[in-house]
Amino acid sequence: MGVQKRPHDDDPLSRVLAPPPNETAEERETRLRLEAEARQISDKIDEQLKAERAALKKNRPVKVLLLGQSESGKSTTLKNFQLTYCRDQWEAERASWCMVIQLNLVRGINTILDILSEEMAGVGGSGGAPPPAVDSDVSDDDDGPGPGPARTFSPSSSTFSGKHRLLKLRLTPLRTVQRDLELRIGIQAGADISDHFVPASPPGSPVLGATRKQEFFVRSATSWKQLQGWGAGEGEGGGGGGAGRKSKDIQMRETADILAGCAEDMKAIWEDATVREMLLRKGVRMETTPGFFLNDIDRIASRSYQPSDDDVVRARLRTLGVQEHKIKFASGPAAGSEWCIYDVGGSRTQRIAWYPYFDDCDAIIFLAPISCFDERLAEDRRVNRLEDSFMLWKAVVSSKLLAKTSIVLFLNKCDLLEQKLLNGVRIKEYVHSYGDRPNDLEHATKYFAQHFRDILRKHSPEPRPFRVHMTSVVDTKATAVTLSVVEEGILRDHLTRADLL
Numbered sequence: 001m002g003v004q005k006r007p008h009d010d011d012p013l014s015r016v017l018a019p020p021p022n023e024t025a026e027e028r029e030t031r032l033r034l035e036a037e038a039r040q041i042s043d044k045i046d047e048q049l050k051a052e053r054a055a056l057k058k059n060r061p062v063k064v065l066l067l068g069q070s071e072s073g074k075s076t077t078l079k080n081f082q083l084t085y086c087r088d089q090w091e092a093e094r095a096s097w098c099m100v101i102q103l104n105l106v107r108g109i110n111t112i113l114d115i116l117s118e119e120m121a122g123v124g125g126s127g128g129a130p131p132p133a134v135d136s137d138v139s140d141d142d143d144g145p146g147p148g149p150a151r152t153f154s155p156s157s158s159t160f161s162g163k164h165r166l167l168k169l170r171l172t173p174l175r176t177v178q179r180d181l182e183l184r185i186g187i188q189a190g191a192d193i194s195d196h197f198v199p200a201s202p203p204g205s206p207v208l209g210a211t212r213k214q215e216f217f218v219r220s221a222t223s224w225k226q227l228q229g230w231g232a233g234e235g236e237g238g239g240g241g242g243a244g245r246k247s248k249d250i251q252m253r254e255t256a257d258i259l260a261g262c263a264e265d266m267k268a269i270w271e272d273a274t275v276r277e278m279l280l281r282k283g284v285r286m287e288t289t290p291g292f293f294l295n296d297i298d299r300i301a302s303r304s305y306q307p308s309d310d311d312v313v314r315a316r317l318r319t320l321g322v323q324e325h326k327i328k329f330a331s332g333p334a335a336g337s338e339w340c341i342y343d344v345g346g347s348r349t350q351r352i353a354w355y356p357y358f359d360d361c362d363a364i365i366f367l368a369p370i371s372c373f374d375e376r377l378a379e380d381r382r383v384n385r386l387e388d389s390f391m392l393w394k395a396v397v398s399s400k401l402l403a404k405t406s407i408v409l410f411l412n413k414c415d416l417l418e419q420k421l422l423n424g425v426r427i428k429e430y431v432h433s434y435g436d437r438p439n440d441l442e443h444a445t446k447y448f449a450q451h452f453r454d455i456l457r458k459h460s461p462e463p464r465p466f467r468v469h470m471t472s473v474v475d476t477k478a479t480a481v482t483l484s485v486v487e488e489g490i491l492r493d494h495l496t497r498a499d500l501l
């Protein structure tokens with residue numbers, strides 16, 4: 001009778017681990033006890049490794065991406081974080097924002113002068129075609145924008161007087177001021193057109209062609225501040241001090257002098273009824289940054305001007321590429337944690353730069369400016385801005401790379417939406433599916449939120465919560481409250497994900 005082979009006989013590892021033959025009961029008991037102890041130690045090491053991995057994840061900075069189309073309010077949201085949590089840096093950079101604000105003001109006036117010149121020369125045309133409509137019923141699968149409202153634009157009834165000619169002449173020095181400021185800030189001409197002053201007319205139209213402006217941007221968030229020698233980088237190779245600094249002081253004084261000298265004329269042209277009618281007729285949007293500063297010319301153009309917190313929040317400088325900002329939270333729900341917030345350029349040509357940041361991203365704050373239901377993209381005048389936000393949202397929520405990323409939606413510019421609705425702009429003329437719902441803020445936000453929710457439900461690779469906030473991020477007090485709720489949620493998700501590692 002042959003000896004029966006045990007399963008481990010051929011396996012060297014099993015042979016080593018197998019209990020010795022002829023093991024006594026006492027030996028067996030000792031062996032089992034030792035084995036149990038070894039298992040316990042091994043389990044403990046596994047747990048320790050898992051905890052270390054989780055701690056590493058917990059301790060590494062929380063990565064947050066601010067996404068959304070151009071002018072959706074991403075950089076303004078970032079400023080809200082900085083205003084609340086990076087007070088020292090905010091104060092250090094306040095002076096460097098002065099030039100950007102002056103530039104916002106001067107560009108506003110120069111743009112008015114450009115349009116005025118065209119009108120006076122009789123080349124301005126009669127106004128813009130209405131923007132395209134959104135049919136957001138199933139916005140992500142739509143063929144494209146609908147026909148838009150049957151709004152007609154009457155030909156110019158403006159009659160320009162000697163007063164306008166004189167103002168134009170007297171404000172000529174602002175051309176040089178604009179060039180100087182752009183040079184000092186280090187602004188490069190962008191490939192995209194201006195986002196503040198583009199009339200609502202189709203591409204190639206005489207109006208658009210004639211008033212097309214190059215958008216301005218700087219390459220890095222901090223370099224332009226440091227170049228001035230006034231920002232956080234001063235004294236660390238920031239370029240401040242010495243003869244360079246002196247000439248910068250002189251330049252600053254010269255700019256302030258010219259602005260103070262032009263203040264009355266700037267006010268006169270901005271407040272002129274004929275000019276206002278012209279801007280309205282040409283569909284020139286000035287309600288955001290330029291309007292804010294143009295309504296306060298006396299203060300901004302004074303020689304002793306110091307930007308307020310609100311001014312800095314409102315200052316507009318287009319973001320180029322992806323800019324990283326580190327915030328160490330000393331207070332609030334995220335106290336003790338460090339966050340890397342990435343502020344991206346939102347125009348179509350910039351979006352390709354977002355993708356490398358999707359990997360390893362903990363959270364996205366997506367900004368959709370819902371006041372833009374009747375506006376077109378500055379970079380592609382055929383595309384309705386709300387439609388673009390829906391498409392962008394769909395692309396983000398359906399990304400497999402972002403399947404585990406927390407996503408928070410800000411339905412932004414609610415203040416502008418409310419104003420627009422109060423001014424009688426009717427949503428259903430642009431968003432046909434809005435139907436006969438009341439044309440007010442409450443119903444509009446509810447309706448738009450539902451569309452974003454539907455897109456998330458339909459396209460998210462995994463079920464995930466729909467977190468939405470109605471925001472006006474220029475309102476820093478209200479935004480601080482929203483951000484604390486958002487921070488808490490993002491941090492909770494971050495720690496939960498770390499524990500699941």
Ligand SMILES: Nc1nc2c(ncn2[C@@H]2O[C@H](COP(=O)(O)OP(=O)(O)OP(=O)(O)O)[C@@H](O)[C@H]2O)c(=O)[nH]1
Nearest residue numbers: 070071072073074075076289319345346413472473
């Ligand atoms: N009234 C109002 N204006 C806003 C709001 N959010 C942003 N703005 C203004 O809209 C303009 C664009 O805001 P930004 O934060 O620069 O936009 P962005 O998304 O960073 O734009 P890009 O850098 O071009 O991608 C600025 O003039 C802001 O002051 C809002 O909620 N209400």
Ligand SMILES: [Mg+2]
Nearest residue numbers: 074075318319
């Ligand atoms: Mg920006």
